[in-house]
Amino acid sequence: MQVTGLQEFLERIEENKGDAVIALAGNPNTGKSTVFNSLTGLNQHTGNWPGKTVVFAKGSYRYKKKNITLVDLPGAYSLLANSADEQVARDFICFGKPDATVVVVDATCLERNLNLALQVMEITPQTILCVNLIDEAKRKKMAIDFSKLADLLGVPVIPTVARDKVGLLDLKESIHRVVFEKQLLQPRRIVYNKVIESAIEKIQEEVEVLVHGSLNSRWVALRLLDGDPTIIREIFNHLQRMDPGDQQSKRALKVVEDCG
Ligand SMILES: Nc1nc2c(ncn2[C@@H]2O[C@H](COP(=O)(O)OP(=O)(O)OP(=O)(O)O)[C@@H](O)[C@H]2O)c(=O)[nH]1
Ligand SMILES: [Mg+2]
Known part of the structure; x- marks a missing residue:
């Protein structure tokens, strides 16, 4: 690690x-x-x-x-x-x-x-x-x-x-x-154009298996689309620590690594 x-x-x-x-x-x-x-x-x-x-x-x-x-x-x-x-x-x-x-x-x-x-x-x-x-x-x-x-x-x-x-x-x-007191907050969400939103949805599905609520998967998808290598490296490190080690996670981890 x-x-x-x-x-x-x-x-x-x-x-x-x-x-x-x-x-x-x-x-x-x-x-x-x-x-x-x-x-x-x-x-x-x-x-x-x-x-x-x-x-x-x-x-x-x-x-x-x-x-x-x-x-x-x-x-x-x-x-x-x-x-x-x-x-x-x-x-x-x-x-x-x-x-x-x-x-x-x-x-x-x-x-x-x-x-x-x-x-x-x-x-x-x-x-x-x-x-x-x-x-x-x-x-x-x-x-x-x-x-x-x-x-x-x-x-x-x-x-x-x-x-x-x-x-x-x-x-x-x-x-x-x-x-x-668990006050419920509903922050305003920024909605992107259709192309970006559909890409977010697809990537979100892929990474969900790794993220498990430890990060916000929509945010991870946005960063993968941005392609900033420093943040992708930190996301990769974080997800690697969480990795349950099965085939599906390995594939998702590879997706993240390849984006970096
Ligand atoms: N007039 C006024 N001045 C304030 C207020 N709060 C802070 N200041 C002043 O604003 C200046 C900057 O405050 P800091 O608390 O150092 O700001 P900071 O956000 O920690 O700054 P960085 O760490 O450099 O990003 C200081 O001179 C404070 O005294 C306020 O409510 N009113
Ligand atoms: Mg300060």
């Missing part, structure tokens, strides 16, 4: 992980670390992603008798990773199976920031949108209809001013509901 930096990282996160692991993702400079520091206080430590210069922080807080581990990820514009930072964020969200992912977005440039949120929602329904910097949006006289945004996206939307600790209790409550 190949030991990647990813696996070593996941093992570190697993240690004393408490009752749930929550990923904090978002574009650069949206206030992720401010949210992280406010929620975890001194209960945190930082480290390097094994083999990379990328820094991550892990911390914890307690809410309603549950111990929550937060992972502060480096800023990313996209999960179709272009930089080492983006690769780390992507790999954790995709393969780390956090119990929920909070996407921190900048209220003053929602349009650009929602790209990442939609990509996260394509991987996992367990997504919460934290719309931060609403003080800046107000200053710029921007009005945001948060409940309409939540309806449109199908996930909880929490407005915050992280620097002033405004809205962070709501964020903790939302995380609690999603993780422990």
Whole structure:
């Protein structure tokens, strides 16, 4: 079995992980670390992603008798990773199976920031949108209809001013509901054109046998169609670890490998 930096990282996160692991993702400079520091206080430590210069922080807080581990990820514009930072964020969200992912977005440039949120929602329904910097949006006289945004996206939307600790209790409550009260989320799904949708369906059938709910098979199919070799390599490594070893799985694994 190949030991990647990813696996070593996941093992570190697993240690004393408490009752749930929550990923904090978002574009650069949206206030992720401010949210992280406010929620975890001194209960945190930082480290390097094994083999990379990328820094991550892990911390914890307690809410309603549950111990929550937060992972502060480096800023990313996209999960179709272009930089080492983006690769780390992507790999954790995709393969780390956090119990929920909070996407921190900048209220003053929602349009650009929602790209990442939609990509996260394509991987996992367990997504919460934290719309931060609403003080800046107000200053710029921007009005945001948060409940309409939540309806449109199908996930909880929490407005915050992280620097002033405004809205962070709501964020903790939302995380609690999603993780422990099994609040049903129905994230808006991006529908592609007919040709792509039918290709997705075919590939999804092939890979389902390997994926077994450990990854989202629709997302895997999309990545195989994209053909990005770095992500396909990680998908291959992940699926190889899950491989039950029968003929059907071997064939599916070969399909994934050949796409890379
Ligand atoms: N006005 C305002 N500033 C904020 C708010 N939240 C964070 N900031 C400021 O925004 C800047 C960036 O915050 P960080 O928490 O470092 O952002 P980040 O997303 O962790 O940044 P990267 O890790 O570099 O991607 C800091 O100067 C914060 O003090 C907010 O709600 N309102
Ligand atoms: Mg940060």
